[in-house]
Amino acid sequence: MKINNFMEVTFKAISINEGFARICVAGFCLQLNPTIDEVNDIKTAVSEAVTNCVVHAYPKHNGMVTMRCEIEGEMVKITVKDSGIGIKDISKAREPFYTTRPSEERSGMGFAVMESFMDKINVENNDDGGLKVTLYKRIIKNQAQVRNA
Amino acid sequence: MQIKSKVYNNTLYVLLCGELDEHSATHTRITLDNVFSGGDFNQIIIDLSELEFMDSTGIGVLIGRYKKMKDKNIPIYICNPSKQAEKIFKMTGLYDIMPKIV
Numbered sequence: 616m617k618i619n620n621f622m623e624v625t626f627k628a629i630s631i632n633e634g635f636a637r638i639c640v641a642g643f644c645l646q647l648n649p650t651i652d653e654v655n656d657i658k659t660a661v662s663e664a665v666t667n668c669v670v671h672a673y674p675k676h677n678g679m680v681t682m683r684c685e686i687e688g689e690m691v692k693i694t695v696k697d698s699g700i701g702i703k704d705i706s707k708a709r710e711p712f713y714t715t716r717p718s719e720e721r722s723g724m725g726f727a728v729m730e731s732f733m734d735k736i737n738v739e740n741n742d743d744g745g746l747k748v749t750l751y752k753r754i755i756k757n758q759a760q761v762r763n764a
Numbered sequence: 765m766q767i768k769s770k771v772y773n774n775t776l777y778v779l780l781c782g783e784l785d786e787h788s789a790t791h792t793r794i795t796l797d798n799v800f801s802g803g804d805f806n807q808i809i810i811d812l813s814e815l816e817f818m819d820s821t822g823i824g825v826l827i828g829r830y831k832k833m834k835d836k837n838i839p840i841y842i843c844n845p846s847k848q849a850e851k852i853f854k855m856t857g858l859y860d861i862m863p864k865i866v
Contacts, residue, residue, distance in 0.1 A: 630787035637817070655817075655848050662819040666786045711855075720793070722823035724856055731855060732848070 620646065623683040628668045628697060636665045636682055636695075643684050644691055647754040656732040657691065657752060663725040664695035664748045671715075672699025672746060691752045698745040705738050765792050769799045776805040781814040784822040796829050806838060809865065813844035822849070823856050830861050841865045 622643050626632045637658040644657055661682070668680045678698055685692045702708045709730075714723030729736045729750060737749040765788040766781040778799060784792055800808065810826075812818075826840075833840055840862045845853060853859055 630785070633785050633787055634783060634817075652847060655846070658817065659819050659848050659852075662785055662817070666819065666821060669786055720824040720828035722820045722827065722856060724820040724823060724852070727855060728820045728852060731851065 619687055621683060621685040623681065625679050625681045628673055628678050628680045628699075630666075630669050632680070633662050633665050633669065636680075637662050640682065640684050640693060644686070644754070647686060647689070647691065649754045653752070653754055657693070657750075660729045660732045660736075660750050660752075661693060661695065663729050664693075664750065667725055667746070667748070668695065668697040668699065670721075671702075672697040674700065689753050689755055691750075691754060693750040694747060695750070696741065696745060696747045698741070698743070701740040701744060701746050702738070705740070709738065765795075767792065767795045767799065771803050771805050774804065774806050776800070776803060776808045777811065778808060779811045779814055783817040784815060784825065785817065785819050786821045789821050789825050792825055793828060796825075797832065800829065800833060800838075808833065808838060808840045809843060810840060810862075811843050812846065812849060815846065815849065818846070818849045818852070820852060820856075823852060823858060826858060826862060839863075 624639055626635065640661050641654050641658050644654060665680060672678060681696045683694045707713055709726040711727040712723040714721040726738065733750045733752045735751040739747050741747050765784060768779040768781065770777050782788065830840055842862050842864050843866065
């Protein structure tokens with residue numbers, strides 16, 4: 616049976632909420648009966664997206680992050696959105712190893728990891744400020760059930 | 765994040781237990797620097813078998829420790845990474861500077 620479902624949560628852009636976001640989205644995706652690897656891939660990509668909000672979006676105050684997870688059939692679509700400063704040059708930011716804060720031991724691999732762990736990602740500045748990262752992953756239900764058997 | 769360590773046969777064994785992300789990164793950096801700063805060892809092995817989660821923040825933490833130990837000519841090796849950690853290590857070329865051992 617085709618599942619159509621969604622959930623949305625809003626939380627403060629502070630680092631302790633990275634773990635909350637991972638658990639939250641992983642729990643929601645369980646209805647598709649994913650493999651452990653598929654869940655861990657999603658958790659890793661979500662963690663990167665939320666970390667971007669925590670570290671970069673709000674240099675002067677702690678703003679909010681809204682995470683929405685939609686399931687349509689076998690497709691999981693996760694949107695992580697903030698209302699912060701956005702990114703001036705998105706294509707530059709998506710280059711592997713690019714970081715604006717090399718002195719802070721940052722790897723600059725956040726977007727590269729999201730791309731690698733998901734089927735597709737989209738990064739755009741919101742019209743009203745902030746950044747929106749959309750992550751897509753297809754969970755092939757029947758195969759997952761066979762693999763988990 | 766809990767970090768356990770012991771020195772045996774001139775090797776510092778470090779076990780990372782828990783989750784390594786932005787939230788735990790500062791504590792992990794400080795604790796590892798403290799553990800790495802003393803003791804009689806000439807190489808370090810970081811065991812990730814108890815690491816339940818790591819994202820790219822972990823790469824920054826590990827490379828930072830590598831740079832500090834490189835100045836002292838002490839190599840660092842990685843063992844027992846999860847599938848996801850392994851993927852990130854291969855993407856970033858981390859194994860070129862901190863080889864994986866079995």
